[in-house]
Amino acid sequence: MIAANVRGIMQKQSVQQFVKFCIVGASSAVIDVGVFTLLHLHYEWYWVYARFISVLLSVINGFIWNSIWTFRGLGADKYHLMFMKFLGINIVGLALNLGIMKLVFLLTEHPSTTHPDKLHTYAALAIAIVLVSIWNFAANKFWTFRASAL
Numbered sequence: 001m002i003a004a005n006v007r008g009i010m011q012k013q014s015v016q017q018f019v020k021f022c023i024v025g026a027s028s029a030v031i032d033v034g035v036f037t038l039l040h041l042h043y044e045w046y047w048v049y050a051r052f053i054s055v056l057l058s059v060i061n062g063f064i065w066n067s068i069w070t071f072r073g074l075g076a077d078k079y080h081l082m083f084m085k086f087l088g089i090n091i092v093g094l095a096l097n098l099g100i101m102k103l104v105f106l107l108t109e110h111p112s113t114t115h116p117d118k119l120h121t122y123a124a125l126a127i128a129i130v131l132v133s134i135w136n137f138a139a140n141k142f143w144t145f146r147a148s149a150l
Contacts (some may be wrong), residue, residue: 014141020070022138027065029129030060036125051098059090062136068086085144088140092139093132100128 032054042052063086067079104124105116116124 006141017141018137021066021140022067022133024062025069025133025136031061032058032129033089033125040121047101047115047121048098051101052094055090055094055097059087060088062086066140066145068091070143086140089136089139089144093136096135097128097132100131101125104128 007136029141035057036047036050040047052085057081067082067085101124104127105120107121108116108123
């Protein structure tokens with residue numbers, strides 16, 4: 001009975017898309033965290049600049065894989081217009097990401113700290129990634145990759 005319910009849920013297009021979106025998101029998160037770690041912790045870039053570059057690279061990865069796999073064949077716009085929508089959503093996502101990270105830093109450390117330790121940095125990064133992923137999926141599903149109304 002439970003297996004039949006799970007199978008029924010998994011057959012729904014939105015659930016399948018969300019699972020695929022999460023898989024693509026995981027690959028983007030590896031790029032994001034890897035580049036962020038390299039730039040911020042290894043090369044000691046300021047965390048905001050490191051986030052900007054790491055998020056940009058992960059956005060490009062996410063768009064490519066979401067357009068050819070997760071939402072394949074969907075989207076009423078031309079490819080470059082869909083990328084601009086995807087990028088716009090991710091710019092909002094980046095602002096949310098930075099705001100969430102800063103909020104976590106403020107709630108867990110002295111407000112004047114400009115260089116949080118690794119534990120706080122990764123905790124803030126994980127919280128931001130999870131919350132912003134929900135925003136990104138919904139916005140991309142219903143705007144960027146919206147099926148044509150025709």
